[in-house]
Amino acid sequence: MYLKNLEISGFKSFAKKTILDFSRPITAVVGPNGSGKSNVAESFRFVLGEQSVKSMRGKRGEDLIWNGGDGEMPRANRASVKITFDNSRRLMNLDFDDVILERVVYRDSISEYLINGTVVRLKDIIELLAGAHIGSSGHHIISQGEADHILIANPRERKEMIEDALGLKIYQYKKRESERKLEKTKENIAQVESLRREITPHLKFLKKQVEKIEKTLELKAELKNLYRQYIKREFVYLVEMAERVSNEKRTPEDKLKSIESELGDVKNLLSSSPGLDQKREELLSIEGKLNSARGRREEIMISIGRLEGELGSLKRMAEKAERETQKSDDTPVPLSKIEELKQSIEKELSGAESLSGIENARLIFGRIRELVKNFIDTFKKTPTGNVEAYRSEIDALFGKQKGLEEELQKVKDEESGFYKEYGRIREQIESEKDKSRDAERRMFELMGLQKEAYAELSLLKDKESKIAILKDEMEREIREGAMLVGREILNYSNEDCPSLEGGAPITKEQIIAEPRNLQEERLRVIQKIKVRVEDAGMGGGDDVLKEYKEVSERETFLTNELSDLEKSSASLVNLIDDLDKKLEVLFKEGVVKINAQFESFFGLMFGGGKASIKVVEEVKTSKRKEEDGVEMDEILAFQQGEEEEEERPQSGIEIDVKLPRKNIKGLEMLSGGERALTSIALLFAISQVNPPPFIILDETDAALDEANSKKYGDMIVNLSKLSQLILITHNRETMSRAGALYGVTMGQDGVSRLLSVAFDEAVAVAK
Ligand code: ATP
Numbered sequence: 001m002y003l004k005n006l007e008i009s010g011f012k013s014f015a016k017k018t019i020l021d022f023s024r025p026i027t028a029v030v031g032p033n034g035s036g037k038s039n040v041a042e043s044f045r046f047v048l049g050e051q052s053v054k055s056m057r058g059k060r061g062e063d064l065i066w067n068g069g070d071g072e073m074p075r076a077n078r079a080s081v082k083i084t085f086d087n088s089r090r091l092m093n094l095d096f097d098d099v100i101l102e103r104v105v106y107r108d109s110i111s112e113y114l115i116n117g118t119v120v121r122l123k124d125i126i127e128l129l130a131g132a133h134i135g136s137s138g139h140h141i142i143s144q145g146e147a148d149h150i151l152i153a154n155p156r157e158r159k160e161m162i163e164d165a166l167g168l169k170i171y172q173y174k175k176r177e178s179e180r181k182l183e184k185t186k187e188n189i190a191q192v193e194s195l196r197r198e199i200t201p202h203l204k205f206l207k208k209q210v211e212k213i214e215k216t217l218e219l220k221a222e223l224k225n226l227y228r229q230y231i232k233r234e235f236v237y238l239v240e241m242a243e244r245v246s247n248e249k250r251t252p253e254d255k256l257k258s259i260e261s262e263l264g265d266v267k268n269l270l271s272s273s274p275g276l277d278q279k280r281e282e283l284l285s286i287e288g289k290l291n292s293a294r295g296r297r298e299e300i301m302i303s304i305g306r307l308e309g310e311l312g313s314l315k316r317m318a319e320k321a322e323r324e325t326q327k328s329d330d331t332p333v334p335l336s337k338i339e340e341l342k343q344s345i346e347k348e349l350s351g352a353e354s355l356s357g358i359e360n361a362r363l364i365f366g367r368i369r370e371l372v373k374n375f376i377d378t379f380k381k382t383p384t385g386n387v388e389a390y391r392s393e394i395d396a397l398f399g400k401q402k403g404l405e406e407e408l409q410k411v412k413d414e415e416s417g418f419y420k421e422y423g424r425i426r427e428q429i430e431s432e433k434d435k436s437r438d439a440e441r442r443m444f445e446l447m448g449l450q451k452e453a454y455a456e457l458s459l460l461k462d463k464e465s466k467i468a469i470l471k472d473e474m475e476r477e478i479r480e481g482a483m484l485v486g487r488e489i490l491n492y493s494n495e496d497c498p499s500l501e502g503g504a505p506i507t508k509e510q511i512i513a514e515p516r517n518l519q520e521e522r523l524r525v526i527q528k529i530k531v532r533v534e535d536a537g538m539g540g541g542d543d544v545l546k547e548y549k550e551v552s553e554r555e556t557f558l559t560n561e562l563s564d565l566e567k568s569s570a571s572l573v574n575l576i577d578d579l580d581k582k583l584e585v586l587f588k589e590g591v592v593k594i595n596a597q598f599e600s601f602f603g604l605m606f607g608g609g610k611a612s613i614k615v616v617e618e619v620k621t622s623k624r625k626e627e628d629g630v631e632m633d634e635i636l637a638f639q640q641g642e643e644e645e646e647e648r649p650q651s652g653i654e655i656d657v658k659l660p661r662k663n664i665k666g667l668e669m670l671s672g673g674e675r676a677l678t679s680i681a682l683l684f685a686i687s688q689v690n691p692p693p694f695i696i697l698d699e700t701d702a703a704l705d706e707a708n709s710k711k712y713g714d715m716i717v718n719l720s721k722l723s724q725l726i727l728i729t730h731n732r733e734t735m736s737r738a739g740a741l742y743g744v745t746m747g748q749d750g751v752s753r754l755l756s757v758a759f760d761e762a763v764a765v766a767k
Pocket residue numbers: 011012013031032033034035036037038039040063064065066067068144750
């Protein structure tokens with residue numbers, strides 16, 4: 001036995017907590033009308049997850065909660081039902097020996113589900129029950145007045161009930177799940193495909209960009225290589241050329257230097273005419289000195305002449321004095337003699353006017369004094385002793401004369417010195433004039449040489465400036481290159497450069513020996529590639545690469561995702577297919593088994609006759625619904641919820657019965673009791689094939705007469721061997737078969753109460 005007990009609390013008329021134990025295979029619930037028996041059956045539906053409030057005779061969830069009565073029990077805020085299963089044989093896929101399902105509903109109609117006290121989703125309850133053959137179609141809970149439910153139901157509903165009873169729900173559930181997943185997967189596929197479609201053009205665009213960037217990178221690498229070859233060579237070549245020119249320049253420069261220095265000298269020489277002038281001045285000054293020397297010489301000579309004259313007269317006077325030593329008287333002085341003296345003085349004075357200098361004046365004064373003395377001495381009576389005086393005077397004059405002669409000699413020497421000097425300066429002037437002429441000649445010569453040297457140097461300077469231009473060009477090229485391919489090329493001039501054939505680095509000799517046009521060609525190629533690199537433009541290169549990487553990663557991700565989704569879609573399709581096949585096989589097998597049981601139960605109930613169910617394929621469309629209108633009611637019900645799926649074949653179950661001794665075939669022609677018996681036979685047949693853990697039958701036996709009640713009772717006993725039975729009944733026969741009996745009563749307060757009763761009590765209560 002699987003069902004242990006049921007606890008109802010606040011549910012409908014069960015205001016108080018009420019527990020029903022199901023320790024027997026058959027439990028009967030009896031009681032007067034309206035006491036709340038059916039509420040017990042409904043509490044089963046409720047706790048097993050029934051979603052239709054209507055099927056529990058309510059409009060809203062709130063209707064399921066104890067709503068208060070005339071008594072003391074106030075209305076409840078929640079209704080709860082707990083059902084306990086014995087899970088020691090693992091009826092349910094849970095590792096617990098007892099499984100308690102609970103459902104609580106609140107006044108706001110919100111339901112809560114719990115498994116062993118843990119809140120779960122409705123889905124979890126349904127899954128758990130489906131695995132235990134407790135389907136949701138309620139085929140194992142037959143409500144009051146629903147005994148012929150399976151007969152009234154349309155083929156599709158019947159089929160569902162049978163599927164549920166056969167335990168196929170779990171597969172159908174799995175199938176639906178798979179279909180949902182498939183649908184979701186398809187949606188995802190469509191979504192991913194659309195995402196992929198969205199990024200494809202962008203990816204294409206980026207790819208092109210990336211190809212361009214990669215091409216540019218290749219070009220840059222090539223350019224870098226060319227720069228390495230070009231820069232090293234150019235640098236070495238230019239350094240060498242510059243050195244050569246600088247060496248070549250040295251000779252003409254030296255030459256020019258000496259030419260220019262000589263030229264400077266010559267020019268100096270030529271411009272030294274002030275020297276000549278000075279010499280001329282010197283010449284003039286010497287001429288002046290010469291003249292004055294000459295004047296002085298003449299003067300001295302005159303003085304000497306006069307001195308000689310004086311000496312002569314003195315000598316004569318001395319001789320006279322000697323002769324006149326004895327006579328000493330005054331001699332009268334003739335006037336003429338005085339006149340003579342006067343003339344002599346005047347003459348002296350007039351001679352003195354043309355002379356200058358104090359010396360000359362002194363001389364003049366001296367001579368005048370001499371004249372006067374001589375005059376006096378001439379006329380004075382010379383005493384005898386005066387002879388001596390004359391002699392000493394003569395001696396003095398001699399001395400004077402000697403002095404003058406020495407002076408004369410000196411002046412003469414001076415004069416001849418001046419002459420010599422004059423001659424020398426003249427000579428110098430003459431020779432300088434010659435020199436200047438030579439200098440001029442030399443200057444013209446030097447100027448010619450200078451011109452030549454300049455011409456030679458200018459050629460070299462030309463070379464030098466060409467080298468400088470090449471150097472500028474190279475430097476500009478390196479700068480431009482560095483901006484295009486990176487700063488490392490700035491060092492290329494100092495780094496080794498591998499030779500074109502690879503191997504050892506190129507040497508200076510190789511570089512110098514290489515024909516220049518190769519280097520020019522290199523530069524030309526560099527320029528060409530540079531233009532291409534510049535045209536490609538490098539802006540945002542990294543960004544594009546990054547974006548391309550991201551987008552292509554996304555694309556790969558989406559492709560993988562798509563392939564995963566397609567794989568899972570395929571596997572879902574397979575799974576659905578498998579489930580379909582399994583469902584079909586199990587269903588067909590089930591139908592065969594049910595038919596065997598149905599036939600036998602039917603025969604038992606009716607004492608013969610034939611009954612079977614069969615699978616029918618039907619194709620119904622909404623279009624047909626419109627055409628056929630009201631007459632198609634049953635099919636409409638069958639089609640409910642499927643209108644959208646036109647032309648899709650739907651299978652259902654039809655029931656064929658043939659009563660014994662009666663030529664009645666259609667279900668519609670059966671009496672109420674016959675319908676009840678037929679449906680009970682079918683229900684029991686179904687339950688026999690795949691017995692549910694429990695079956696609840698709410699007054700299924702209501703329409704049976706005594707004879708049939710007995711047969712019904714027999715069948716129940718048989719059925720209870722496979723499933724636990726809870727029977728709500730007024731039928732005495734049925735009660736007699738029950739192992740446990742519960743009586744339900746309801747007092748004035750409207751509260752259902754439960755009590756265990758003995759058979760007799762039950763019979764009494766049931767009335
Ligand atoms: P019968 O033998 O005639 O089939 P029964 O014993 O099956 O009767 P139920 O139909 O189970 O009786 O009980 C119906 C009773 O439950 C009614 O009296 C109804 O008023 C009461 N009931 C239903 N819902 C509520 C509710 N929410 N609160 C209080 N009482 C309720």
